[in-house]
Amino acid sequence: MSRRKFIKKATLGTLAGLIGADIVFAASMPENYIPIASQEPNLFQLFGKSKEMTVLNSKPWNIEAKAHLLDDKVTPNKAMFLRNNGLLPEKIDVDNWVLTIDGESVKEKKTYSLSELKSKFKHYTYQLTLECGGNGRSEFDPPAKGNQWTIGAVSCANWTGVRLKDVLEDAGIKEDAVYIGYHAIDSHLSRDPNKEPISRGAPMAKALQEETLLAFKMNNDAIPLAHGYPLRLIAGGWPASVSGKWINRISIRNKVHDGTKMTGTAYRVPCKPVAPGEKVKDTDMCIIESMPVKSLITYPKTGAIIKENKKLNIRGHAWAGELEVTQMEYSIDFGATWQKCTIDKPVNRLAWQHFSASISFPQKGYYEIWARAIDSQGVKQPMVLPGWNPKGYLNNACHRIAIKVI
Amino acid sequence: MRENSNFRTQVKTFYAFLLVCISLLVLLSIVLLMYNSNPNIFTSKKELDIKDYVEVSKEDNYDKIENGIHVRTGFKEGEGLMETVNNCTNCHSAQLVIQNRMNKEQWVETIQWMQETQNLWDLGDNEAIIINYLVTNYPPVKKGRRAVLSPVQWYNLEDE
Known part of the structure; x- marks a missing residue:
């Protein structure tokens, strides 16, 4: 009797195991499996990156920041491209x-x-x-x-x-x-x-x-x-x-x-x-050896609407490859006139430098703030695209953000 | 008495033997049936990847197209879509293809470069189909020396 029971149980067990195969199969789905229908990867879970980062390519992984995400003086992992x-x-x-x-x-x-x-x-x-x-x-x-x-x-x-x-x-x-x-x-x-x-x-x-x-x-x-x-x-x-x-x-x-x-x-x-x-x-x-002079406005985020007669404080970073940034300027009239920003010394050689300025706008309207860094050899960032090259390297054209004064 | 008990033991043994045989037969037929319906069922878990899983899923159409977009890759629906999907998304994602805007000549060069350095196979007749799909659906866009800032997402900036 007991043997019969045993065999019955064993058979059932094996059967259950086999019939349960498709359950096991489903369970073998990779842990970080992203359902096909919604291929928005969880960047934070995968790499500790901010969800606001832009995925250019998921195979191989290529992810970039947005300017305002790079506001920290020292870049944290979450904003690192x-x-x-x-x-x-x-x-x-x-x-x-x-x-x-x-x-x-x-x-x-x-x-x-x-x-x-x-x-x-x-x-x-x-x-x-x-x-x-x-x-x-x-x-x-x-x-x-x-x-x-x-x-x-x-x-x-x-x-x-x-x-x-x-x-x-x-x-x-x-x-x-x-x-x-x-x-x-x-x-x-x-x-x-x-x-x-x-x-x-x-x-x-x-x-x-x-x-x-x-x-x-x-x-x-x-x-x-x-x-x-x-x-x-x-x-x-x-x-x-x-x-x-x-x-x-x-x-x-x-x-x-x-x-x-x-x-x-x-x-x-x-x-x-x-x-x-x-x-x-x-x-x-x-x-390519040293990278060219360049800067980024990291505050405010582009698209800011501010009230008339309010000053706007901007800030960002500037760098110049092997060189140092010696001057920093901004323009709110598409480069017709340039004003000085304050620019910090780098904490060490090859570190980016922080700049800031306080801007007044003459009247209501649409503005673009353009930033331009100048390196220790007097070389400035171009306002338009620099020289074309087959693989599109070294674009150090001025960064700009859009502002509305109402 | 002894003979009787001997006989009972023999019957019991035979009974058990029969049961084992029948169980094994039932098992074997189930296994065969399952193997028949899905030959991959006994391959080890390691060989499974996301693609295999998706392929056996019946709820989801692997090559579903929604609003003119091939859902799995993000490619636009069009003549040559599947040739492009099948040949151009094995090593890298479709995103790398979509973000690059090239003319026919540049695609030919790029394919040659991939064949010389990246282990891309000979595309045969599919090459023309794929290039035609790409230049039709993803043509180069004129940008000039500096584009207009757009789209701008406007927001009210609160005081710091």
Whole structure:
């Protein structure tokens, strides 16, 4: 009797298990699965980003800020743009993470664990401006290929790490060293393990700057995964693609690094000015180094309606790649006249600077406030689009916001 | 007595054996029936991704079009839509395609670049269909040297 019962139970159990298969099947739906009908990703849940950020591309993830979201003096993660060339790493093994320094011009190939890096070398913290080379691409005409960034692919966070210089010198740099190239663990969009999504770098002079870091902290916390955890190269003032994420190898090269996105039209512009839409030969393209002078009005948000006779206080940030911003101006008459803003000194080299002004409007009506930064060499932001280039880099045209006085 | 009990044990054993056989038969037929209706039912969970899940869902049409938009990708409805969906959204999202406005020549170049560096396959006859779909539905827009600020969302600015 008991055996019969047992068999019956067992059979039923198995049956239930099998019939229940489609329930199990449904349960295997990924945890962060976004229902197809409503493909609004929860940016906060995924990356800790503000819901007001703009998703340009979800594969690979490319997200930008809006000007008013960048009002903080130090950019928090929630407002930091996200640029990816490939797929985010799926597994990070921090305990066994190894950074290799190799290349033709390293005296001795060396490896460091994360704890070795942290204990062997002195730590530094700098506030560093990172701007995507293609920030502002959306304005180019004829259109340039790639993610159509508007104005929000810039950030200035605090980065903590060791100086790349100290690590490279520990391994030993040969006299013929020209460039460094980074390698990382992210995967190519095609998932081809033999392809790197991006492997860029910088000339030795930039690599050896005091502010060029191998960072393990952002704003005093571990770097968020999407921003390069556990180790990121940070080269402020240069296209942010130089600041490679998820770094596990740096090669000291005896020639200009030739990794993915170092050649062709990627992060390169015509060496000599060209007409809009003109074909440019590969050999006539030059690698972008320092980013140009630029600024952003972060308060108020565009579209503000104010009462007549009220003063409007504006503020924002200005930066100039390797240089410093020495003057800041605004115009409420489309550039016919310019007034001075107050501009702070940077907290350290390569950090953006904060400006402010108090504006009176002569009468009711529609206004645009245009902001213009001037760098230490007297170079100003253009009011119209700067020189066209095939991939739409380096748009540093003045930022402007719309205001109505009623 | 002993024989009798022996016989009872044998019957019991036979009965149990029969029950197991029948259970197994029933099980096997259910398994076969289920496999027949869905051959993927026994593949491991790891192989499942969002796409597979959506494909077996009966409530949702995988390639549903609403208000002239292919819901799953965001592409506009038009001739060549499915060729574009099937060839251009495997590695990257449709958003990357939609935000780029190019003419025929530039699309040809871009496809060549993807074939040379990004592992894109030969598109065959679909290439012309896809390019035609893209230049028809997503043509380049003239922007000039600086566009008008629009659209502006107006709001009353309160005192700080």
